[in-house]
Amino acid sequence: MAMDRSTTLYSRKTSISLLASIEAAMANVLFFFVAFVVLLFLDPHVEGSRLSLTHVDSAAQLTSAERFRRAARRSHSRRQAFEGKWSSPSTVVAVVDYAGDTEYVIDFGIGSPVLPATAILDTGSDLIWTQCVPCLDCLSQPSPYYDPSKSYTFSPVPCSSPFCSNRTSIDNDCGGDRCLYLASYGDGSESIGFLGTETFIFGDGSSIAGVTFGCGFQNNGSLSNSTGIVGMGRGPLSLPSQLNPRKFWYCLTPLDSSAASHLFLGSTASLGGNRGALIGSTPLISSPLTYFSTFYYLSLLGISLGGNRLPIPASVFQLKPDGSGGTFIDSGTFLTSLNQAGYDILREEIIKQVRKPAAELPEVIRDTGVDLCFSFHGASWLPPMPELVFHFEGADMRFPRDKYMAYVDDLGLLCSVIVGTQDSSIFGNYQQQNMHILFDLEADVLSFVPANCNQL
Numbered sequence: 003m004a005m006d007r008s009t010t011l012y013s014r015k016t017s018i019s020l021l022a023s024i025e026a027a028m029a030n031v032l033f034f035f036v037a038f039v040v041l042l043f044l045d046p047h048v049e050g051s052r053l054s055l056t057h058v059d060s061a062a063q064l065t066s067a068e069r070f071r072r073a074a075r076r077s078h079s080r081r082q083a084f085e086g087k088w089s090s091p092s093t094v095v096a097v098v099d100y101a102g103d104t105e106y107v108i109d110f111g112i113g114s115p116v117l118p119a120t121a122i123l124d125t126g127s128d129l130i131w132t133q134c135v136p137c138l139d140c141l142s143q144p145s146p147y148y149d150p151s152k153s154y155t156f157s158p159v160p161c162s163s164p165f166c167s168n169r170t171s172i173d174n175d176c177g178g179d180r181c182l183y184l185a186s187y188g189d190g191s192e193s194i195g196f197l198g199t200e201t202f203i204f205g206d207g208s209s210i211a212g213v214t215f216g217c218g219f220q221n222n223g224s225l226s227n228s229t230g231i232v233g234m235g236r237g238p239l240s241l242p243s244q245l246n247p248r249k250f251w252y253c254l255t256p257l258d259s260s261a262a263s264h265l266f267l268g269s270t271a272s273l274g275g276n277r278g279a280l281i282g283s284t285p286l287i288s289s290p291l292t293y294f295s296t297f298y299y300l301s302l303l304g305i306s307l308g309g310n311r312l313p314i315p316a317s318v319f320q321l322k323p324d325g326s327g328g329t330f331i332d333s334g335t336f337l338t339s340l341n342q343a344g345y346d347i348l349r350e351e352i353i354k355q356v357r358k359p360a361a362e363l364p365e366v367i368r369d370t371g372v373d374l375c376f377s378f379h380g381a382s383w384l385p386p387m388p389e390l391v392f393h394f395e396g397a398d399m400r401f402p403r404d405k406y407m408a409y410v411d412d413l414g415l416l417c418s419v420i421v422g423t424q425d426s427s428i429f430g431n432y433q434q435q436n437m438h439i440l441f442d443l444e445a446d447v448l449s450f451v452p453a454n455c456n457q458l
Contacts, residue, residue: 050208050266050267050268050269050270051204051206051208051210051266051267051268051270052204052205052206052208052264052265052266052267052270053108053109053110053204053205053206053264053265053266053267054108054109054205054262054263054264054265055106055107055108055123055252055254055262055263055264055265056106056107056108056109056262056263057105057106057255057257057263058076058105058106058107058226059072059073060260060262065412066258066410066411066412066413067366067367067410067412067413069257069258070257070367070408070410070417071366071367071370073105073257073336073337073432074336074337074367074370074371074372075369075370076105076336077335077336077337077370077371077430078337078369078370078371080126080332080334080335081335081337081339081371081423081428083187084126084425084426084428105333105334105335105336105431106122106123106254106263106333106334107120107121107122107123107226107228108120108121108123108232108265109205110202110203110204110205111202111203111204112132112148112153112200112201112202112203113148113150113152113153113155113156113200113201114153114154114155114201115152115153116203117145117146117148117149117153118145119132119145119148119229119230120143120144120145120227120228120229121228121229121230121231121232122225122226122228122230122231122232122334123232123234123265123333123334124231124232124233124234124235124333124334125234125235125298125331125332125333125334126235126296126297126332126334126335127185127187127231127233127235127240127296128233128235128236128237128238128239128240128243128296129183129185129193129215129216129231129233129239129240130213130214130215130216130230130231130232130233130239130240130241131183131185131193131195131215131216131217131218131230131231132148132215132216132217132218132229132230133147133148133218133219133221133225133229133230134147134148134149134150134195134217134218134219135147135148135149135150135151135219136219137219138219138220139219139220139221139222140218140219140220140221141221141222141223141224141225142227143225143227143228143229144227144228144229145229147229148217148229150198150200150217153200155200155201155211156198156199156200157198157199157200158180158181158196158197158198159180159181159196159197159198159199159214160179160180160181161176161179161180161181163181163197164238165181165197165214165238165239166181166197180196180197181196181197182194182195182196182197183195183196183197183216185216187223190222190223191221191222191223191224191225192221192222192223193216193218193220193221193230194218194219194220194221195216195217195218195219195220195221196216196217196219197214197215197216197217198214198215198216198217199212199213199214199215200212200213200215201213202215204267210244210245210267213241213244214239214244216230218230233296234250234333235296235297235298236286236288236295236296236297236298236443237295237296240296241267242267242441242443243443245267245268246268247268247269247444248442248443248444249267249268249440249441249442249443249444250265250266250267250268250440250441251265251266251272251273251438251439251440251441251449252264252265252266252333252438252439253436253437253438253439253453253455253458254333254431254434254435254436254437254455255435255436255455255456256435256436256455256456257408257432257435259455259456261455261456263455264455264458272440273438273440273449273451280451281449281450281451282394282396282397282398282399282449282450282451283396283397283447283448283449283450284300284301284394284395284396284397284447284448285300285301285395285396285446285447285448286298286299286300286441286442286443286446286447286448287299287300287301287321287328288446289321289325289328290321290323290324290325291324291325293325294325297330297332298330298331298332298441298448299321299328299329299330300329300330300331300394300395300429300448301320301329301394301395302319302329302392302393302394302427302429303316303319303393303394303395304316304319304393305344305348305390305391305392305393306390306391306393307348307351307352307355307388307389307390307391308355308388308389309388309389310351311393312344312347312348312351313347314343314344314347314348315343318341318343318344319340319341319344319427326425326426327341327425327426328426328427329426329427329428329429330426330427330428330429331428331429331434331439331448332428332429332430332431333431333434334431335428335430335431336419336430336431336432337370337371337372337419337420337421337428337430337432338406338419338420338421338427338428338429338430338432338433339371339420339421339422339423339427339428339430340420340421340422340423340427341422341423341424341425341426341427342422342423342424344427345420345421345422345423346422348420349373349374349418349422352374352387352407352418353374355387355388356376356385356387356416357385358376360374360375360376361375361376361377361415363375364413364415366413367410367413367417371421372417372418372419372421373418373421373422374417374418375410375415375416375417375418376415376416376417377414377415378409378414378415378416379413379414379415380414381414384403384409384416386403387403387407389401389402390405390406392429397450399450401433405432405433405435406418406419406420406433407419408432419432419433420433435455436452436453436454436455437450437451437452437453437455438450438451438452438453
């Protein structure tokens with residue numbers, strides 16, 4: 003999406019001036035009390051929080067084909083948005099994601115008194131934001147709009163704040179000594195508002211005070227019936243970057259499970275309780291370009307199937323000095339996407355292992371990006387398939403058949419959940435299911451261990 007960074011914010015001066023006047027009056031009333039409250043909560047130390055993650059399709063009555071298609075279609079759209087960003091990084095204002103179609107949402111409370119909120123969880127972006135009063139142009143949502151004037155723990159972020167600078171992944175400007183922001187996403191969604199700090203309250207009773215977030219008063223696009231976005235990327239404005247300690251982990255239940263997935267923040271984010279399990283760890287790599295610095299890049303060295311290392315050059319998955327290529331992990335993408343040169347070799351080997359021709363794809367999944375399925379309609383069994391291994395720097399991640407092939411029973415198809423892409427490879431959430439995955443932003447390490455996420 004092409005956009006002029008310098009003119010987009012200024013083209014909305016009328017809205018900004020109106021907002022600044024309203025907010026200035028509000029600030030005069032609340033200033034002294036808020037200042038006192040903020041002094042009490044300057045350190046957002048997190049003793050630990052546990053949140054439930056709700057899959058966007060969990061409440062829908064869907065067949066396995068419908069569920070698979072919807073997840074794969076969201077993944078395809080999100081990947082296309084990423085590819086658009088890679089092809090023209092200088093024209094995109096904010097770190098791009100497909101904000102309207104993601105996989106998981108979280109419930110939490112914001113402010114004092116507490117207002118319930120439901121937001122999209124996204125490891126592919128940084129900013130935390132919610133729709134706010136005064137709403138000059140807002141999307142419909144399931145709960146009342148957040149009103150900062152009614153919360154005694156809200157405080158505006160001044161223009162002098164380090165968060166109000168071009169060192170963050172969003173575009174900033176000043177209005178009435180308030181730090182204004184513009185966040186744009188790959189699907190055309192955008193949010194305009196001002197930055198503030200607030201207390202966030204989670205379902206387990208824990209809270210984090212002094213969280214910097216966006217108060218969006220002019221928003222468009224799609225929010226999947228939520229109130230905003232919780233950015234979980236590597237930038238300074240993301241939720242994990244504002245934690246102490248700066249770490250989190252999640253455990254994703256299978257796509258067809260009725261059990262909730264879980265997210266753990268701060269000191270509860272530890273894999274120390276996995277006794278007897280072999281924990282793997284691999285470095286988190288940073289992109290050389292600011293535009294891509296939010297992503298959690300990993301060093302994928304190669305792939306094996308059935309104990310045989312596939313003849314894929316290591317350079318296929320490496321992050322290049324110009325910021326292209328590489329492999330990153332993403333909670334909001336269902337399918338795993340491998341650079342086409344590596345994917346073509348893996349696809350050929352999978353066909354050899356199954357020992358039957360690939361099926362013609364039915365219309366219901368032709369627009370999902372999935373290009374490899376095998377027909378087992380009416381069969382009473384599925385063929386055994388060898389273990390797939392991703393060789394990361396310092397650790398191997400192992401996948402049995404059902405972690406890289408998905409059986410869509412009402413279509414009688416066994417389909418690969420790995421597809422090809424033209425640039426960066428994306429490690430999607432289907433292969434992350436039933437696994438504890440820990441992001442340690444202080445040590446720059448990703449750790450993982452197999453788990454039964456239904457039993458947490």
